[in-house]
Amino acid sequence: METGVQARQKPRHAVGTPADFPAGKMVMVRAGEQEIGVVRLRDGELRAMRNWCPHKGAPICRGLIGGTWPPSEPGKLDYDGTQEVLVCPWHGFEYDLKSGREMYETGTTRLRLYPVTVEDGQVYVTV
Amino acid sequence: MDMPVAAHPVPARSTDGVIDCDVHPLLPNGIRSLYPYMTEAWRERFIRKRAHTTESGLTLRYAQPNGTVVRDDAKPEASMPGGSDPHFLVKDLLDANGISVAVLNSLQSARFCSVHASVDESIVIASASNDYYIENWLTVDERLTYAPVVPSQDPAAAAAEIRRIGAHRQVVAVAVPPLAILMGNRYWWPIFEAAQEMDLPLLLHVSGSEGVYNGAPMPAGGMPDTYIERYVTLGQGAESNLNSLVMSGTFERFPRLRILFVEYGFVWPVPLMLRMDRLWRGLRHEVPWVKKSPTDYVAEHVWFTTQPIEEPRDPRDLERLVRMVGVDNLCFSTDYPHWDNDMPMQAFRLLPQEDRDRIMRINARNVLRLPR
DSSP: OOSSSOSSSOOOOEEEOGGGGOBBBOEEEETTTTEEEEEOOOOOOEEESSSTTTTOOHHHHHHGEEEEEOOOOTOOEEEEEEEEEEEOOOTEEEEEEETBBBTTTTOOOOOEOOOEEEEEEEEEEOO | OOOOOGOOOOOOOSSSSSEEEOOOOOOTTGGGGGGGGHHHHHHHHHHHHHGGGOOSSSSSOOOOOOSSSSGGGGGGSSSTTSSHHHHIIIIIIIHHHHHHEEEEHHHHHHHHHSSOOOHHHHHHHHHHHHHHHHHHOOOOOOEEEEBBBBOTTHHHHHHHOOOOOOTSSTTTEEEEOOOSOOSGGGHHHHHHHHHHHHHHHHHEEEEEETTTTOOOOOOOTTTSHHHHHHHTTHHHHHHHHHHHHHHTHOOOTTOOOOOOEEOOOEEETTHHHHHHHHHHHHHHSSTOOOOSSSHHHHHHEEEEESSOOOOSSTTHHHHHHHHHHGGEEEOOOOTTTBBBBBTTTTTTTTSOHHHHIIIIIIHHHHTTTOOO
């Protein structure tokens, strides 16, 4: 499965079956020593991430998942519910769950994503 | 009192000299100098109410502890206030300091626009003052340019005044006295529209009438006891207004608007810009019309005059601060003839020449749309 993340020669950890990961819900799993958040996107893809905000180290997987208000003209408010955004519970930085990148910021931070694969009814995260 | 213009040959404008973005002319006889520029009806009203008796600086909440803001050595004659004679100012400031363009900004007229309770009186005073300076100062020397004062208390009238005189060749900006209404508020839109239409930057300068006159803003936190306290914290109003302009989406709504913050110093934007950028990353969704980082808007739409230049103990720290504000966004100003002035020969000597050129002339040429 294409996850947008380059797989490296690292151990794979079985973290559950596909049914354990309903769309739009962050599920915390153990992968060796690491606590990993796994979420299924609306298109069925899975994302696995380190529970650590790249901005200030917050437990980012505790943040809310929702849409966002894209850039709009002054005084006009739009809402894009098709965007899947993770909002850090500390400082409110928004991350695009599809790419892991911080939204609307030309800058620097992105989520630490891990490759996810599904084989023989098992979900594996490579950490 | 003016000699014929022919007696003072007008030198060609040079763009090699320094551009001074803040010079304060004065009416030689106070509000009475404006009477010839009003209709009889308004003139008689001001005469009848003895308007000249209420114009004194003593009506300000903070009298300057040394008695005047004007340098004693900048008086054309012992009996005349500094800044009241254009010929003397040309010699004493422009010729003596290699200044090729000076922007005149009458704080006195801004104060007159605020001290009278009636908005109609403010409108009349602003127009009379602008006509006075255009006729009596701009004809004296090509190097003198002008930022007309507008009556902030009536944005529609202010916009009409901008359109009335904004096309004059030596009108290079618009002086907008601050009110207790933040600049991001839609109240100001008529002024922004007119300024954009005439391609003139808005010049924001503290009026000196905080907490006293018609609509003037209060200092943050309460009224200080002393002039020094009030002067140290002047930048508060500028911070609030810059923040408001950015977060309201004003620069999206008025994409050609240019703002010049004058005489607030230039270090205060540094922490403000850092905070705006940082908080925008977390709270952007509240103001989605702020489509890029606040600092990007500042870089594109906002300039700061350098006076009064802060003086860190280690002078090398000044260069870092200049970089943090943005070397392209600083414009030199003297504040002549006021006591707290900066003069070109002392300013920014530690900066590389290229940066000094930007601050002393290039940036101002851009923001004021001066010919090259």
